[in-house]
Amino acid sequence: MTTVPNLKPPAQVAGLTTLDKNLFKKNITVPCLILKNVKISSVLPFVKNYLLKIENFKPVCNVTTGESHVYFNPEIIGAFSDLPPETQKLLNDLCVQLELKPLTLNYENFSIEGVFRAVLPPNVEGMSSFTKVGHIVHVNLREHLVPFKDIIGQVLFDKVPNCRTVVNKVGSIDNTYRNFQMEVLRGENDTQTHVRENKCVFEFDFAKVYWNSRLCTEHERIVNMIESGDVVFDVFAGVGPFSVPLARKKCQVFANDLNPESFKWLNHNFKINKVGENYFKSYNKDGREFILGEVKELLPKFSAKNVFILMNLPALAVDFLTTFVDLFSNDELPEFGKHPVVVVYCFAKGEDFINIAKKSLCEKIGRNVEEKITDVFRVRTTAKFWSKITYGNEKIPALALNPKNSVMGKNKKKLNSVFKVAGAKSLKLKAKAKAVKSELKQINNKNKAKITEIDKELVNLQEKVRNSTGDQKKETKNKTKLPSRQNVTKEVGEKSQDTLKQLNAMQL
Numbered sequence: 001m002t003t004v005p006n007l008k009p010p011a012q013v014a015g016l017t018t019l020d021k022n023l024f025k026k027n028i029t030v031p032c033l034i035l036k037n038v039k040i041s042s043v044l045p046f047v048k049n050y051l052l053k054i055e056n057f058k059p060v061c062n063v064t065t066g067e068s069h070v071y072f073n074p075e076i077i078g079a080f081s082d083l084p085p086e087t088q089k090l091l092n093d094l095c096v097q098l099e100l101k102p103l104t105l106n107y108e109n110f111s112i113e114g115v116f117r118a119v120l121p122p123n124v125e126g127m128s129s130f131t132k133v134g135h136i137v138h139v140n141l142r143e144h145l146v147p148f149k150d151i152i153g154q155v156l157f158d159k160v161p162n163c164r165t166v167v168n169k170v171g172s173i174d175n176t177y178r179n180f181q182m183e184v185l186r187g188e189n190d191t192q193t194h195v196r197e198n199k200c201v202f203e204f205d206f207a208k209v210y211w212n213s214r215l216c217t218e219h220e221r222i223v224n225m226i227e228s229g230d231v232v233f234d235v236f237a238g239v240g241p242f243s244v245p246l247a248r249k250k251c252q253v254f255a256n257d258l259n260p261e262s263f264k265w266l267n268h269n270f271k272i273n274k275v276g277e278n279y280f281k282s283y284n285k286d287g288r289e290f291i292l293g294e295v296k297e298l299l300p301k302f303s304a305k306n307v308f309i310l311m312n313l314p315a316l317a318v319d320f321l322t323t324f325v326d327l328f329s330n331d332e333l334p335e336f337g338k339h340p341v342v343v344v345y346c347f348a349k350g351e352d353f354i355n356i357a358k359k360s361l362c363e364k365i366g367r368n369v370e371e372k373i374t375d376v377f378r379v380r381t382t383a384k385f386w387s388k389i390t391y392g393n394e395k396i397p398a399l400a401l402n403p404k405n406s407v408m409g410k411n412k413k414k415l416n417s418v419f420k421v422a423g424a425k426s427l428k429l430k431a432k433a434k435a436v437k438s439e440l441k442q443i444n445n446k447n448k449a450k451i452t453e454i455d456k457e458l459v460n461l462q463e464k465v466r467n468s469t470g471d472q473k474k475e476t477k478n479k480t481k482l483p484s485r486q487n488v489t490k491e492v493g494e495k496s497q498d499t500l501k502q503l504n505a506m507q508l
């Protein structure tokens, strides 16, 4: 019995802690169509689903003038008979042969996921994710993966496009400025980089400021939610992922960050994105001071406008809400035409994250403002989510619900769908989904061949039954029940359905 060659790296790479590319060498045999004086375009549409798609390999190539080779994925097509009959007929008519060709797979042919799956220990949480910030690839290695940091750094450095530096987070991110200690695993010790987000460029030193590329969807959501002409107080602005695009779309932005490095890059980013000076002002203060100072002073001036107060510091922002309590005395209380909207980010661990968040908010503020919370949304599945509240002209500074102005309400559909995308973004889930999808594809391809086989057998069977009934044709007519194609193929289809169900369960 011949075994189907698999496209995984050889078993000997399991447990490697430093990269030895030679150990990834693997000889396999692959079915290959030999086209002599036959145009590739006349065959390709019929075989494109079976091509050998691996990294740094061209499955279709011209070998000499008049001869081309088309390599198939051996996990899908093992022999000529695995192809659908109409394709077999076409290839026969064109005198195209299928041969088994030797092929050497190398380190370059394996994907990042493929390498990590083969090298890293099984049955423990693997290298499920890395993020790219400009030229920097950033990982957060759990303890059990630390012995593999050399090979992990090398593989990412080799295989992530445009990567010049691989860093690993060391220590936790609980410092004031939310940046983290990092060690360079591979490449240049250069952490100054630039990224593009929301049609803006952001430059910063990744080692000295906070930046999280995974918040890109959330940044975009907020930027889309706020309209040109609105007023924004960005209490924890960082290097400007909310403030810069909002000022660029002609919102009036007041951006603040306590970290002098963030403040420096924030100003730089306003500049390089050519934001008009009329549209932004920046501050390097403690958030509380900013609220008690600039926010309090300027709110009355903008009482007729849509005002948004953004507070993205999930670990602490809720504590800062107390600053709004008694912000204005009764005499000072502005007549708000439109109530300001406070967007607060926080962490909530637990199934019932909405109530956990609401409760913690009320506890911090010291009064029950639950009814005044217009929405609670999960931003990321790390149990981080954000709630949005509006505050207004009750005896202040109570936090007041203003559902009519609820931007969330308007964008609910969009926001929900954003959440789904964010959920599916987990690399682990994506990888699983990809594997299931490819399994489904393989099953479908095999099913096609099987269904055609069944069709053939059915025709034979029907023929036999007809012949054997011979003279008794009349009597047996309507009594001889021939197996229907639907019944026979149902069984084959059930496996595909199971796989489909798995995909649906992943909500992709």
Ligand SMILES: C[S@@+](CC[C@H](N)C(=O)[O-])C[C@H]1O[C@@H](n2cnc3c(N)ncnc32)[C@H](O)[C@@H]1O
Residues within 6 Å of the ligand: 176, 177, 178, 210, 211, 212, 215, 235, 236, 237, 238, 239, 240, 241, 242, 256, 257, 258, 259, 262, 285, 286, 287, 288, 312, 313, 314
């Ligand atoms: C989680 S980051 C968010 C940055 C940015 N808004 C974003 O979405 O990427 C929080 C920011 O708050 C700043 N920060 C921390 N404590 C602060 C405080 N007490 N006052 C003002 N800013 C503070 C940090 O320097 C950091 O840039």
